[in-house]
Amino acid sequence: MKKQWHIAPLNLLAPVLLLSATSFAQQVLETGKDMPDEWIDKDTHHKVVRITRTEGRNSSFYFHNNPFVGNKMVYFNSGKNGRQIYTVDLATLQSEQVTQQASPMLGEIVGPKGKAVYYQIKDSVFCTDIVSKKTNLLFVFPAGFKAGITTLNADETLLGGVYSTEAEKEIFKKYPDKGSYFNRIYEAKLPRTLFTIDIKTGQLQKLFTDSAWLNHVQFSSTDPNLLMFCHEGPWHKVNRIWTIDINTKQIRLMHKRTMDMEIAGHEWFAPDGKTIWFDLQTPRSVKFFVAGSDVKTQQEKRYELTRDEWSIHFTISPDQRLFAGDGGDSGQVARAKNGRWIYLFRPDGDKFVSEKLVNMQYHGYKLEPNVHFSPDGKWVIFRANFEGEEQVYAVEIAKSKV
Numbered sequence: 001m002k003k004q005w006h007i008a009p010l011n012l013l014a015p016v017l018l019l020s021a022t023s024f025a026q027q028v029l030e031t032g033k034d035m036p037d038e039w040i041d042k043d044t045h046h047k048v049v050r051i052t053r054t055e056g057r058n059s060s061f062y063f064h065n066n067p068f069v070g071n072k073m074v075y076f077n078s079g080k081n082g083r084q085i086y087t088v089d090l091a092t093l094q095s096e097q098v099t100q101q102a103s104p105m106l107g108e109i110v111g112p113k114g115k116a117v118y119y120q121i122k123d124s125v126f127c128t129d130i131v132s133k134k135t136n137l138l139f140v141f142p143a144g145f146k147a148g149i150t151t152l153n154a155d156e157t158l159l160g161g162v163y164s165t166e167a168e169k170e171i172f173k174k175y176p177d178k179g180s181y182f183n184r185i186y187e188a189k190l191p192r193t194l195f196t197i198d199i200k201t202g203q204l205q206k207l208f209t210d211s212a213w214l215n216h217v218q219f220s221s222t223d224p225n226l227l228m229f230c231h232e233g234p235w236h237k238v239n240r241i242w243t244i245d246i247n248t249k250q251i252r253l254m255h256k257r258t259m260d261m262e263i264a265g266h267e268w269f270a271p272d273g274k275t276i277w278f279d280l281q282t283p284r285s286v287k288f289f290v291a292g293s294d295v296k297t298q299q300e301k302r303y304e305l306t307r308d309e310w311s312i313h314f315t316i317s318p319d320q321r322l323f324a325g326d327g328g329d330s331g332q333v334a335r336a337k338n339g340r341w342i343y344l345f346r347p348d349g350d351k352f353v354s355e356k357l358v359n360m361q362y363h364g365y366k367l368e369p370n371v372h373f374s375p376d377g378k379w380v381i382f383r384a385n386f387e388g389e390e391q392v393y394a395v396e397i398a399k400s401k402v
Contacts, residue, residue, distance in 0.1 A: 186233030222273030
């Protein structure tokens with residue numbers, strides 16, 4: 001018999017959480033298989049709620065991709081209708097299907113101002129209005145420049161992405177596992193090209209080409225003319241984090257390595273666009289920091305954390321006062337002995353003071369949890385497979401009274 005989900009209001013955007021009237025709502029349980037809709041993690045005393053109730057596998061966005069449009073979160077559902085884009089209302093937990101596409105879609109791009117989602121099917125770029133569900137074909141990549149979109153600028157006028165050669169695509173096809181292709185792509189040093197697409201005119205503009213693995217392309221959260229990208233590859237071999245002004249084409253390195261085996265990566269823009277934050281290790285797997293480089297001055301701020309507190313991805317709250325991390329298992333770069341937690345971090349001088357939010361001991365970390373703060377900053381949203389299938393959950397930052 002299939003599990004029946006009771007939809008209890010989460011009210012992520014409300015000043016006070018309205019608890020469910022169901023009897024199980026305040027159960028104190030070990031986080032693992034066959035959980036109710038909501039429970040209190042017995043190890044942390046924080047309330048956890050499953051926010052995707054659509055049948056099938058439900059996937060949230062990558063950590064630096066904004067999934068929110070007002071009080072709705074965009075996610076992917078892989079179920080009876082194939083892989084489609086849905087929204088879930090964070091106040092009612094009611095989900096609604098947005099797309100009706102027969103072919104696989106790529107892209108996790110949301111335009112919160114225009115209330116639209118952008119995605120790609122083969123060589124074609126589409127936009128779907130999440131309210132009306134109307135879909136428009138925006139662009140078709142020309143022959144000889146089959147590329148992929150990854151980001152939308154702050155005023156929602158330009159899409160950005162990166163083009164790779166057919167030779168590189170063949171390496172990915174021949175060696176689909178990351179452990180097989182990662183070093184091969186880096187060593188091949190094939191050219192990649194950054195580009196933008198004007199949403200209104202469909203004009204394609206090539207910005208910058210380099211014989212490096214250009215990746216992780218993100219527009220600034222506030223400056224529509226600033227694009228960030230990385231030099232992908234083994235982190236201890238690359239100066240990774242770069243920006244380009246799309247008007248002047250000026251390229252800037254945002255953090256320069258200073259020692260052997262130093263690594264920096266998994267970068268993202270702060271909500272105000274003034275800082276680029278990233279995971280920093282000096283050297284790799286020895287000293288751990290979340291560091292921020294000022295976009296204008298490149299002056300850096302560092303917060304140190306312990307080996308067990310290191311996370312695959314970090315994020316910052318909307319008011320920029322708190323950070324969160326998704327932890328990691330012993331097979332990750334930190335080799336943590338007790339790192340399988342969703343963490344909350346409070347800056348204290350030059351270090352983080354951590355609080356454990358969810359015990360992730362039954363989660364398989366091949367699926368990265370990819371934490372997001374809710375728009376009101378009161379919850380941390382993450383994906384997990386501890387119930388056997390990928391779903392999306394939210395944990396309340398305020399500790400519950402047990």
